[in-house]
Amino acid sequence: MSDIERHGTTARYADAVIHNGVIHLVEVPASSDGDIRQQTQEVLDSLARQLDALGSDRSRILMATLYLTDLADCDGMNAVWEAWLPPGCAPSRACVQVAGLVDPGWRIEIALTAARS
Template identity: 40%
Template sequence: MSDIKRLEIGPRMSQAVIHGGLVWLAGQVGNAGDSVADQTRTILERVDALLAQAGSDKSRILQTTIWLDDMKDFAEMNAVWDAWVDPSNPPARATGESKLATPEYKVEIIVVAAVS
């Protein structure tokens, strides 16, 4: 198992797992109770940091799954996403509505990226 590297290992999950030239991030959430825009900004800052630890960056994201507590927040989340995403290298992306871990979480983002 030495070919698998795990980052920020916790009792339940790792925040990132690297294997075979790819990095999978755990679902990232912002600060409970913040606005959708602020949660999205916090999440994307965390994604940047985890990708950097893994030897990657947002230009190498292959796929993103975004869960919203309510699809009415789609435009608010997208405004932050659009300002952040690499316009030359946008990933494949899906967005759906789902109940999240607590009602105070409005956004959760999952990322798969290539490692440099």
Template identity: 45%
Template sequence: MIQRFDTGPRMSEMTTHNDVAYLAGQVPEDTGVDIVGQTEQVLHAIDDLLQQAGTDKTRILRAEIFLADMADFNGMNEAWEKWVPQGATPARATVQAKLAKPDWKIEIVITAAIA
């Protein structure tokens, strides 16, 4: 069974299937803050979605991180390393990308196990 969360006309914020949660790219709401603040917002949104699916950040299988500017890599990692559980770090890729809105500094896509 496929379950969809926060479904809109273009996309769902998350889908689940076969005990795996697939999150849409999460972006910051307040773009008036630096990369650390934007990353913290995105990580909070990820926590909320994972909770809705009945899982948490210790069950993340893969993280795909898109930065508008690789100069923000260290600041992003500062927030990431405070948030990610040591010993349960997921496979991860980080790339520079042109994001959909110019004020977004970061977008993160997550895949996580549910059971």
């Protein structure tokens, strides 16, 4: 019996993996249209839905890694990110520039871990 839960598993990835009460998620924008603010909001909305469905929420995020294709997008992304997080609940975070993402129109991808409630 495995103590690892996998949700939405495909041959290539799982939508979520849970181990020892820690949820692991990765999300990309719903579309390749829009500026960094729109794409960031799409990603965060999806992450919030997943966290809720898995028994967690934004206040329980432990670590986030944000991948941007252009560091000039940091200010716009940060504005949406900061408005999305509950006050006093900022997780450990890394933000890095990457050469590209799977869809050339995507400007952001976010990986995070969160504690289950």
